[in-house]
Amino acid sequence: MRISVLLEKFKKGLNAVDRIVASKNTLPILSNVLIKTEEGQVVLSATDLEIGINYYLGGKIEGEGSITVPGKVLGSFVNSLSEEKITLESTNGVLFAKTENSEANINGMAADEFPIIPKIIGKEVLEIDGGLLKTAISQVVFSASFDESRPVLTGVYFIVGDNMLKMVATDSYRLAEKTINIPTNHKASFIIPVKTIQELYRIIAGGEKIKIVVSENQVMFLLPDMDITSRIIEGDYPDYEQIIPKNFKTHTSVPTAELANTIKTASFFARENANNIKITLYPDHLLVEATSSQLGNFKSQIKCVVQGEENEVSFNARYLLDALGGVDSAKVKIELIGKINPGVLRPDNGSGVIYIIMPLRS
Amino acid sequence: MRISVLLEKFKKGLNAVDRIVASKNTLPILSNVLIKTEEGQVVLSATDLEIGINYYLGGKIEGEGSITVPGKVLGSFVNSLSEEKITLESTNGVLFAKTENSEANINGMAADEFPIIPKIIGKEVLEIDGGLLKTAISQVVFSASFDESRPVLTGVYFIVGDNMLKMVATDSYRLAEKTINIPTNHKASFIIPVKTIQELYRIIAGGEKIKIVVSENQVMFLLPDMDITSRIIEGDYPDYEQIIPKNFKTHTSVPTAELANTIKTASFFARENANNIKITLYPDHLLVEATSSQLGNFKSQIKCVVQGEENEVSFNARYLLDALGGVDSAKVKIELIGKINPGVLRPDNGSGVIYIIMPLRS
Structure with missing residues (x-):
């Protein structure tokens, strides 16, 4: 050569x-x-x-x-x-x-x-803007599981159909779902390993068109100048939609950065207590509390208008922070049912992402 | 309280x-x-x-x-x-x-x-601009030794006198000396632990005036709003000036960033060979060479005008890169005597720093 x-x-x-x-x-x-x-x-x-x-x-x-x-x-x-x-x-x-x-x-x-990278024979199910896909990846990928005992949860679930792409990730303690409206005549669903998703994220420059081609056990992303082929994770993804709450008893909106900042401090006090922090919605403020027998205790309030009844739930601070990192609006909506029910976080700009977080015992 | x-x-x-x-x-x-x-x-x-x-x-x-x-x-x-x-x-x-x-x-x-931080009773030997001290620290501190078996080399040697501050660090394989012209009526020399120097570097904002006060076994840096007290390392610093070469057989100037970049690549090939890279000065270029039995070999030339005889010396790439990081001018002067003699690097802007690097066997 x-x-x-x-x-x-x-x-x-x-x-x-x-x-x-x-x-x-x-x-x-x-x-x-x-x-x-x-x-x-x-x-x-x-x-x-x-x-x-x-x-x-x-x-x-x-x-x-x-x-x-x-x-x-x-x-x-x-x-x-x-x-x-x-x-x-x-x-x-x-x-x-x-x-x-x-x-x-x-x-x-x-x-x-050198091992041959197999050419994939499949159908093109979607064409998507690189920047859009990159943002969506960053909003869901952290919710996937690292636990190899349930392989399907170690991937990001793609659902194509009805002129939509949905991307879902969950480790069964929290869940992220992103919905993108995009023209497509195809129906398909497949689970892509997190590592593939992360490499894709790294490679996408933004602005390029990306074609997704799927076969029975492989997926290919066609970018200008390059293609990335990956195996698909075998198995059925859980029927996740049933765990997304539909009705709430309490909801509010607070500044995203302020809440993230407060939870970050609280998480420091919550570290020896499995990251357990308590969120209480009072009529005119949100209260974040954390207690450590060794270090001391912490509380901080954020002023806001709360709709519905007074409500408190304990969450893993790490999951709240991950979710807030995916909220791409200045304010975040928080929706609660009660102590033993999952809570919901989502941007207040309708950008199509929703986070479900399971409660902890307080 | x-x-x-x-x-x-x-x-x-x-x-x-x-x-x-x-x-x-x-x-x-x-x-x-x-x-x-x-x-x-x-x-x-x-x-x-x-x-x-x-x-x-x-x-x-x-x-x-x-x-x-x-x-x-x-x-x-x-x-x-x-x-x-x-x-x-x-x-x-x-x-x-x-x-x-x-x-x-x-x-x-x-x-x-809480342990009492002793008040130091000593004399003020110098007042120096924070930015100047910060730059000087960054130019010499990396040459100090980590080897506790010779404690004096694990510090930076300060020499005050003749309206000058000199700062010296060496691990016996390479040496850095920085000279700052600054008015002072005092004469003093003392060795400050690297950790103190690093903390000082971190704390200096630049622009403030810093007073240096010295007693028999302690040094204090007085900054606006704060003071830092440290022990001094006991013992005599080696008579380092004798190893600074005075006469050279070959010298040249090359672009600092280009040389650093080339040596960085060479160092990759030199890793399994104790970082040993060879520098040869030919009449019209500098040649950098590195060889690895496992990976392969590398050579790259930088065009320059060389004064004196053709000359080659092997150095530890790490020491060259450290020194080049301290060179604050677009071009660096390189001065060589021969295969078994130390080489000298210095900025070509007369900013008062000089680096001596011991040769390796090629």
Whole structure:
């Protein structure tokens, strides 16, 4: 292989695929990036066997071929360069990379040992704006579970249909649901591993169009210049809609940042008490309380107009803070039923996200 | 004790003293901050027994007294507040802190268990601009040693005299010396522990005047609103001036950022080889080389005009990068004698700092 590519474009591609590269993997070749020529294009690929990514860039191909080299070594070399072009040449498993002022010989491995990232045969169910998808991811992904004993909860659930995309994540202690209105003639639902979602978040620049293609056990995100393929988590997602409360006894709106700030302080006092903090809605204010036998106790009030009866519920401060981080409006709506019922948080701007948080015993 | 102080001022004071608070100390009271009234002022104090800090703030004193409370708890509470005033009241070892909307009871300890920070009786040897001192610290402190077997090298050596302040640090593999012209009638030299220097760096805002007072075994930095007292390291600092080379065989100037960038990449290839990189000065360029049997090899050239004979020396890339970080000019001067002699780096703007780096075997 002998190719010449624009350095900026090569950097961009390498940085996109480089994170998929597994750093502490049992299979050494998985920490490599595959560079190959294909149909007049230069393709950079990386995979950790769960996610595969291909980045396509133009360039001058003087000799066809392929090689794999450690992603971190190549990345470190390339990112320090500032010239216009880079020439890459493979000989006997060594990549010779050269710019005007610098050159490196990087020890690699033959490309035929690199796992093939399967081409997905499926249907395109949706096209979505990158910025919109990125925001939605940031609003739900933290609610997914880390507990591998229920694999379906370790993913984000996508539901496509009725000109809507819904994204749901829950660890059974709290739940986030985001609804986006978007034209589609398709119906589909699938669970995407959190790691894929996080990589997608990192890669999306915003402004680009992203196509989602789904097959029976894989999903592919088609971006300009690249595609990301991931397995889908098998199994049925729980019927989550039944736990979203429909009627409330008490509700109010308070400044989002002020509530987050107050809960952050309270959480410091609540740490040795499983993050348990108490929220009480009085007619003219919201009271946050936390108690620590060792440190002391804390309370703070936020003035607000409360509708309905006086009501108190204890929550995990961490879940409240996560949810408030996803509220993209200056004020947040809080809706309560009672001590043993879940509470609801949502932006007051109708931006389509809702957070359900299970109560703690106070 | 019952006092009322401005919240902003209290936050500032608390943040200044809070870092001295030892987090994992055997003596629980050392993780506390002392709040006391003294001569019509409110004083916040913290010490780790090596460094002591006092912060003085005005306020309304309604009752004299004192208390100590965990610095992290009080800090976390106070930093979340945004009101104008805070009232502090101590009763039976508990601090009751109250603002308009929030309040906390924080469990503390009686002030009489708090170690006394000794008042230093010494002479003022220097007054220096905070910004100037801060820059000087950042240019030398990284060269000090972490090796406790030679305690004098674990500090920064201050030499006052002849209308100059010199600051020196060395770990015997590299050395940094900064010279500041500043009026003084005194002569003194003393070694300040790196930790003190780092805390001082953190606390200096820039623009303030700082007085340095020295006694036989202590040094005090007097800032507006606060003072920092530290022990001095006992022992004689080595006669470092003899290792600063006076004559060179080869010298050149290259762009500082470009050299740093190139060495950073080279250091990646040099990691398994004790960071050993080779620098060669040719008549029209500087060549940086690094070799790794596992990863491959790297070389890069920087165009420059070299005076004197061709010369190559191997250095530890880490030390070069540290020194380049302290060079505050667009171009850096490099001066070499030969393979087994130290090399010299310095800014080409005459800003008074010089770096000596010992050679490695290539």
